[in-house]
Amino acid sequence: MIQFTDITGLTGMALACAVVLSSLLGRVARGVAIAPALMLGGAFLLMLVPVAGLPLAAYVRGMIGDLSVTSVVLLAYVAARRCGGPAGPANDESRNALAWGLVLLTACLLYPLALGASALDPYRWGYGDPGFMTGLLTLAVVGHLARIPFVAVAISLAVLAWTVGWTESTNLWDYLIAPMLSIVAASRVLAAMVSGLRQRMT
Amino acid sequence: MSRKAKWGPWAVPGLILIVFVAGFFKQSQRPPSAPFVPPVQAEPAVGTARPLPDASEGPSTRFVSPESGPHRHAGSLVELKDGRIRAFWFSGSREGAQDVDIRSAVFDPSKRRWEGEASVTDRDATQTDLWRYVKKLGNPVPLRAADGRLHLFYVTVSLGGWAGSSISMITSADEGQSWGPARRLITSPFINVSTLVKGTPFLYADGSIGLPVYHEFIGKFGELLRIDGAGRVIDKQRLSHGRGSLQPVVLIQDAERAQVLMRHAGPSRPNRVIGTSTGDAGRHWTAATKTSLPNPSAAVTGFALPQGPLLAVVNNIEANRDALSLMVSIDGGKAWRTLATLEDQLAWRQADLVEADFVAANRTLVRTTDASLKDVDSLVESARRHQCVRGRCSFEFSYPYLIRAANGDAHLVYTWNRSAIKHISFSRRWLEQRLKALESGA
Numbered sequence: 001m002i003q004f005t006d007i008t009g010l011t012g013m014a015l016a017c018a019v020v021l022s023s024l025l026g027r028v029a030r031g032v033a034i035a036p037a038l039m040l041g042g043a044f045l046l047m048l049v050p051v052a053g054l055p056l057a058a059y060v061r062g063m064i065g066d067l068s069v070t071s072v073v074l075l076a077y078v079a080a081r082r083c084g085g086p087a088g089p090a091n092d093e094s095r096n097a098l099a100w101g102l103v104l105l106t107a108c109l110l111y112p113l114a115l116g117a118s119a120l121d122p123y124r125w126g127y128g129d130p131g132f133m134t135g136l137l138t139l140a141v142v143g144h145l146a147r148i149p150f151v152a153v154a155i156s157l158a159v160l161a162w163t164v165g166w167t168e169s170t171n172l173w174d175y176l177i178a179p180m181l182s183i184v185a186a187s188r189v190l191a192a193m194v195s196g197l198r199q200r201m202t
Numbered sequence: 203m204s205r206k207a208k209w210g211p212w213a214v215p216g217l218i219l220i221v222f223v224a225g226f227f228k229q230s231q232r233p234p235s236a237p238f239v240p241p242v243q244a245e246p247a248v249g250t251a252r253p254l255p256d257a258s259e260g261p262s263t264r265f266v267s268p269e270s271g272p273h274r275h276a277g278s279l280v281e282l283k284d285g286r287i288r289a290f291w292f293s294g295s296r297e298g299a300q301d302v303d304i305r306s307a308v309f310d311p312s313k314r315r316w317e318g319e320a321s322v323t324d325r326d327a328t329q330t331d332l333w334r335y336v337k338k339l340g341n342p343v344p345l346r347a348a349d350g351r352l353h354l355f356y357v358t359v360s361l362g363g364w365a366g367s368s369i370s371m372i373t374s375a376d377e378g379q380s381w382g383p384a385r386r387l388i389t390s391p392f393i394n395v396s397t398l399v400k401g402t403p404f405l406y407a408d409g410s411i412g413l414p415v416y417h418e419f420i421g422k423f424g425e426l427l428r429i430d431g432a433g434r435v436i437d438k439q440r441l442s443h444g445r446g447s448l449q450p451v452v453l454i455q456d457a458e459r460a461q462v463l464m465r466h467a468g469p470s471r472p473n474r475v476i477g478t479s480t481g482d483a484g485r486h487w488t489a490a491t492k493t494s495l496p497n498p499s500a501a502v503t504g505f506a507l508p509q510g511p512l513l514a515v516v517n518n519i520e521a522n523r524d525a526l527s528l529m530v531s532i533d534g535g536k537a538w539r540t541l542a543t544l545e546d547q548l549a550w551r552q553a554d555l556v557e558a559d560f561v562a563a564n565r566t567l568v569r570t571t572d573a574s575l576k577d578v579d580s581l582v583e584s585a586r587r588h589q590c591v592r593g594r595c596s597f598e599f600s601y602p603y604l605i606r607a608a609n610g611d612a613h614l615v616y617t618w619n620r621s622a623i624k625h626i627s628f629s630r631r632w633l634e635q636r637l638k639a640l641e642s643g644a
Contacts, residue, residue, distance in 0.1 A: 001383075002333060003333075003385075006333040009333070053326075053330060054329060054334070054335060055333075058333050058334045058335055059334075059335040061333070061334040061335070062329070062332075062334035062335030062336060062337075062361070063335065063360055063361045063393070064361075064393045065388075065394040066388075110391055111391065111392050112420075114390060114391050114392060115390075115419060115420045115421050116417055116421020116443050116444060117420075117421065117443070118443055119440055119443045121425075121438070121439075121440050123390070123438070124437070124438050124439065124440075126391075127232070127435070127436055127437050128228070128229040128232040128436075129229075130226070130229055133222070133225055133226060133229055137218070140218045140222075141215075141218060144214050144218065149214060152214050152217075152218060153214060153217065156214075156217045156218050156221045156222075157221075159221045159222060159224075159225040160224065160225075162225065162228075163221070163225050163227075163228045167388075168385075168386055169388035170388070170434045170436065171388060171435070173391045174388060177391070179392055179393055
């Protein structure tokens with residue numbers, strides 16, 4: 001019988017694949033008029049089609065694991081926007097870049113240390129270290145006060161999901177950050193830097 | 203004033219407040235650290251287990267699964283409630299092949315025979331249970347949980363080689379005759395690679411499980427997972443770091459003290475087993491350092507006797523895996539002495555070991571291991587197929603796994619030339635006799 005955490009894991013992965021696929025499809029078939037919602041919905045359903053006993057999304061899930069809650073929230077926002085949903089808070093490029101920079105910095109510290117670069121293993125904190133929780137609370141409050149809602153809301157939703165056991169992982173880090181989110185963060189930071197350089201040069 | 207304007211400023215702070223109150227409550231429910239379950243004095247044999255043998259009786263040997271054919275590797279053991287011993291190993295056309303499955307058989311000491319070999323799980327069953335693609339299976343290690351059920355932790359790979367490993371777990375309520383669905387343990391933030399099992403799991407006094415694991419992706423190091431009764435990871439500790447150690451095994455001496463032995467994996471010489479220890483039930487571990495035990499980058503196993511001596515089975519050489527010994531330390535792991543030489547084919551190192559010599563030598567080894575085995579040639583042929591390349595051959599005795607039964611006997615399984623899982627049982631009396639002889643300098 002399928003577990004609740006398999007449903008959340010597969011749904012998140014199908015959503016991620018649907019956003020990527022529909023984006024690619026949108027670029028390939030520019031002349032063809034297909035409603036974005038239809039394209040997204042079709043790609044989402046396609047990822048749930050079983051092949052050799054497993055949904056397509058399960059193959060991607062096997063390779064890269066479950067997405068963090070922050071990733072799923074962002075993907076859901078992107079999907080909603082494509083389908084004509086409301087925009088989020090007013091765009092502030094510098095604050096957005098700061099948020100992505102925070103994700104990238106966290107990834108650059110977490111992954112090497114968790115993979116054995118030193119005796120310190122910050123991943124251990126994610127099993128319920130009170131100091132880590134306090135740090136996250138502080139960061140969420142600072143994010144709110146600094147008017148970077150992405151930071152405050154993403155951290156809060158990640159803690160909420162960890163509390164209710166939304167995915168297989170019992171480690172809070174897995175709800176906060178994922179390698180794919182880190183790659184997106186790196187590309188956003190790079191794009192912001194290139195944009196900044198161009199502005200200076202003109 | 204609109205509802206949005208009225209509640210808007212408080213939505214995010216309210217979310218933060220509610221979520222973190224719940225989060226801190228969950229955090230407060232995490233079980234505190236617990237002492238180890240110390241080794242206990244041996245009990246008389248129960249159920250079908252035969253009585254203790256004569257003191258003159260030495261180790262007895264046999265193959266767990268002597269039929270020729272597949273590649274067999276990574277045996278492990280657990281004692282059943284009736285005193286029988288259940289073994290697990292993986293088997294397939296080659297290590298890492300998609301046809302590898304986890305197999306099991308039961309040893310009845312009263313019959314001195316392995317029987318009931320059956321498949322426990324395979325790639326298809328595991329990926330169906332896990333709802334994710336699984337490419338291959340690897341090392342299995344069993345544990346009897348505090349509630350009496352058997353857990354089997356085993357390596358699964360979805361991406362790449364062994365560096366892409368994760369751990370899955372299945373549970374049996376009927377002593378291993380049937381198993382429930384697999385569950386994935388999440389142990390690493392980087393797409394959940396790369397965590398593997400090899401060392402013997404153990405229990406803490408509160409019923410939680412200690413599972414020694416290791417990484418071999420960018421780093422090669424040992425870790426210790428703590429898992430609750432429901433199979434959820436609740437803590438993880440570093441036993442070493444860097445690129446120099448693998449496959450930890452925890453030798454629990456008492457409620458607070460334990461020694462960890464790890465396979466040497468780095469380029470630094472001399473090649474020695476890596477060790478670390480704790481004096482506070484694992485809350486803190488000493489820095490991992492080389493012990494006096496030689497090691498050719500091969501798995502080690504062992505346990506602590508209740509009287510204090512540590513037993514370990516190692517390839518006590520610095521290269522290759524053609525010798526295997528039962529070692530003992532009576533000073534807490536500082537000095538080690540050979541209690542018994544289990545395999546020794548070092549003499550062949552001087553010669554160019556060609557197939558004919560390898561086959562002849564293995565024929566003798568098989569007959570010595572189990573004189574009652576009828577089809578010696580097919581097992582020898584299987585060894586030739588797995589251990590000879592372009593006419594040149596090598597012996598391999600590796601991946602030992604040692605347990606102590608409730609009656610004080612010790613049981614060891616290890617990979618024999620990648621063709622069979624060999625079993626050696628040591629009676630409690632023989633062990634005591636050998637320890638006394640060593641202490642008296644005999």
